[in-house]
Amino acid sequence: MQVASFDSYAELYDEHFTYSPIGLLQREMVYSHLIPLLNKEKNVLELNCGTGYDAFEIARQVNSILATDVSPKMIEQCRTKKREEKTANIDFEKKSIQSLEPELKNKNFIFSNFGGLNCISPNDLNDLSIKCNLLLEKEADLFFVIMGRKCIWERLYFTLKSRKKDANRRKLTQGVTAHNNDTEFKIWYYSPKEIQQVFGPNFKIQTLAGVGLFVPPSYLNPFFRNKKALLSLFNGLDKVFCKFSWTADHADHYILHLKKVS
Numbered sequence: 377m378q379v380a381s382f383d384s385y386a387e388l389y390d391e392h393f394t395y396s397p398i399g400l401l402q403r404e405m406v407y408s409h410l411i412p413l414l415n416k417e418k419n420v421l422e423l424n425c426g427t428g429y430d431a432f433e434i435a436r437q438v439n440s441i442l443a444t445d446v447s448p449k450m451i452e453q454c455r456t457k458k459r460e461e462k463t464a465n466i467d468f469e470k471k472s473i474q475s476l477e478p479e480l481k482n483k484n485f486i487f488s489n490f491g492g493l494n495c496i497s498p499n500d501l502n503d504l505s506i507k508c509n510l511l512l513e514k515e516a517d518l519f520f521v522i523m524g525r526k527c528i529w530e531r532l533y534f535t536l537k538s539r540k541k542d543a544n545r546r547k548l549t550q551g552v553t554a555h556n557n558d559t560e561f562k563i564w565y566y567s568p569k570e571i572q573q574v575f576g577p578n579f580k581i582q583t584l585a586g587v588g589l590f591v592p593p594s595y596l597n598p599f600f601r602n603k604k605a606l607l608s609l610f611n612g613l614d615k616v617f618c619k620f621s622w623t624a625d626h627a628d629h630y631i632l633h634l635k636k637v638s
Contacts, residue, residue: 389450393490394429396597397604398588401611402629405587405618406489406521407433409631413517414438414485421483423473424492428454434487435466442479444471474500480511489521490629493571494563497551501566505575508636518579518634521587524625525567529592568624571632579634586618586627593628 393399414420414437425431425443427450435441443466445451454468471479473496480486486508493501508518525546534543545552546565554563568584590610592600600607617623624630 389427389453390429392597393594394427396594397601397607398591398594398597401591401607401614402490402588402594403429404611405591405614406631409583409585409633410434410487410519411437413519413633418485418517419483420485420487421476421479423476423486423488424495425454425468426450426490426492428457428468430487430489431466431468432457432461432463435463438465438485440465440467442467442469442483444469444473444476444479446470446472473504476504477507477511480507484513484516486512486516486518487520491521491523491563493520494523494565495561497562497564498549498574501564501571501574508575509578512636514636514638516636517582518575518632518636520571520632520634521629522568522571522632523563523565523628524630525565526625527593527628528589528626529596529628533592533596568621568630568632572634575634578636578638580637581632582635583631583633584621584624585631586614586620586623586625586629587631588614588628589618589623589626590614591628 414434416439418438420434420438420441422431422434422441422443425445428443431441431443431454443454448470451468451470458466458468496504523546527546530546531543551562551564553560572581590613591607618627
């Protein structure tokens, strides 16, 4: 079900999010933390790479990147872009997070952007943490951008629309059914504390910051598309406030950068 849903969305993803006003601003915030961590000693594994926008940006900074996604259509989009850009140090592979094991070996930077980890269950997330603990060397980095549980925008928006169930959906522990076009898929929301607990004492937090405390969630793109001045104001406020860790779980997404210490 997850695969079919993202297959159906592959051709629309860049239009609806990647190059949308909100998508560009949220990605700018992520890159302000991500890019300074990258160098030619990094061999990156990306989880749930979507249509590959981040992979090509990362490839310019690192030794190599293997970008993976469970959706064949998403990987097809990525490989088409690779043929056009002719980037030598990047590879794309159709692979679920649950089946990653050989791919983790010899990697020292694991990256997942914009809710990639929200597409796997708590059990699968725990399995990923075990593999990272077993297979990654000391000093390896985990850089995740995840949807948390207390997004202020979401609670306010759905409360004003008298949709109480949706306003509180991120609090649910059993996951939430979401929709892409006419297909369904399931997502789980995780607080920063939950992720830190899952990855345990072998990984120490380096950065915890909000992404989209004032800049709204992407489903509000239609409303904000022609309100560039307002989005610019919100972006400025995010740059001031999202550097504080308390914003993380209250924003649309949060950055969690962990480093393996043992």
